[in-house]
Amino acid sequence: MKLNKISKVLLPLVAASVLAPTVAYAANNESKATIDFRLRYESVEQDNALKDADALTLRTRLNFTTANYQNFSAFVEFEDSRAVGVEDYNDTNGNNTEYSVIADPETTELDQAYVKYAANGVIAKVGRQVITFDNHRFVGHVGWRQDKQTFDAASFNYKANDKLDMTYAYVTKRNRIFGEEKDLDAKDHLINIGYKTALGKLSAYSYMLEVDEGADNSLDTYGVRFAGSEKHGKNKWVYAFEYATQESESGSVEYDADYMLAELGYVVNGITIKGGYELLGSDDGEYGFSTPLATLHAFNGWTDQFLTTPKEGLTDMYVSVSGKAYGGKWSVVYHDFNADEDSDTVDDLGDELGISYGRAFNKTFSGGIKFAAYGEGDSGAGKVDTDKLWVWVGAKF
Known part of the structure; x- marks a missing residue:
């Protein structure tokens, strides 16, 4: 066991030393190799019986892109995550369950490996790959x-012209953020069509999901999104509007729910002030709208209280202010959460305040700090006061 743990800790360093000559070689031809490190401290404090969690983790990512040959190329990427000295946290895989959750389990895996064809407006990929659409609300990395999340898939993108592009992907496996033991076999069909107008981009999508677990199930979502900006003198308006409907089936149980987003902002002197309303609807208080492939941390608060939508649904009214300072970017975000279908015990779902700052020091090194504080609402919602802090540094070669 000790030898195995030592080997896993040394793997990123050994791999880096092996790949370093490849980076130098790639610089002199059409191939490309990169090494990417991110060292991050995360702490979680919750007002419950769980112990406060602390984690210092190092993510190492190594990748290589081959030269193009007759419109074909290949890409391979390995990813490793290690706890470095501080590992007092529940990693979601059954370790240290007396602590609060920090969803960064130790893992070493093949993150991406695909063959790509690109010509005449067509990009086709077969293999393990990143797939994202629009703002990552429904499909993200x-x-x-x-x-990070990747997919075993075949994907096809066709860019007809500067305005119209269409993507279809068939996913056979969801490689999730919890390590290989929690990956899911799937039969997912993902369709996204985008059209650029003078005022913004219009997207129409259909995401038909099925977990390949031997039981009848489906999660079908159909929607439209419009997002863009409009100049106003030296300043500009920014906006986004979206609507989707969802059908969920599990065995003989069926539910329907709706999604809506309305967001409006104004950029003045480099400061962006934005307000929005997001609804993840409920089916009579029995089912909440679900987005299992999303980059969920980017939505509904950074403390991740609503990675799964409550059965009562969720409304999120938020306001944010962001800008640039000292060579980096800062933001302040406030959320007010409520149930879509309230009950006698669940209506107020709490609120959250988040603050962040990050910057690149040069082409190689970057860093940042982020803090979020969630205040609980009704006791029936099952949430508690939660504070989270992150501090990180990164390097890319």
Whole structure:
């Protein structure tokens, strides 16, 4: 056991030393190799019986892109996540369950490996790959966690012209953020069509999901999104509007729910002020709208209280202010959460305040700090006061 643990800790360093000559070689030809490190401290304090969690983790990512040959190329990427000295946290895989959750389990895996064809407006990929659409609300890579989400899939994108592009992907496996033991076999069909107008981009999508577990199930979502900006003198308006409907089936149980988003902002002197309303609807208080492939950390608060939508549904009214300072970017975000279908015990779902700052020091090094505080609402919602802090540094070669 000790030898195995030592080997896993040394793997990123050994792999880096092996790949370093490849980086130098790639610089002189059409191939490309990169090494990417992110060292992050995360703490979680919750007002419950769980112990406060602390984690210092190092993510190492190594990748290589081959030269193009007759419109074909290949890409391979390995990813490793290790706890470095501080590992007092529940990693979601049954370790240290007396602590609060920090969803960064130790893992080493093949993160991506695909063959790509690109010519005449067509990009086709077969193999393990990142797939994202629009703002990651429905399909994303969850890059915030140390082990990002990828998919075993065949994907096809056709860009007809500067305005119209269409993507279809068939997914056979969801490689999630919790390590290989929690990946899911799937039969997912993902369709996204985008059209650029003078005022913004219009997207129409259909995401038909099925977990391949031997039992009848489906999660079908159909929607439209419009997002863009409009100049106003030296300043500009920014906006986004979206609507989707969802049908969920599990055995003989069926539910329907709706999704809506309305967001409006104004950019003045480099400061963006934005307000929005997001609804993840409920089916009579029995089912909440679900987005299992999303980059969930980017929505409904950074303390991740609503990774799963409550059966009562969720409304999120939020306001944010962001800008640039000292070579980096800062933001302040406030959320007010409520149930879509309230009950005698669940209506107020709490609120959250988040503050962040991050910057690149040069082309190689970057860093940042982020803090979020969630205040509980009605006791029947099952949430508690939660504070989370992150501090990180990164390097890419």
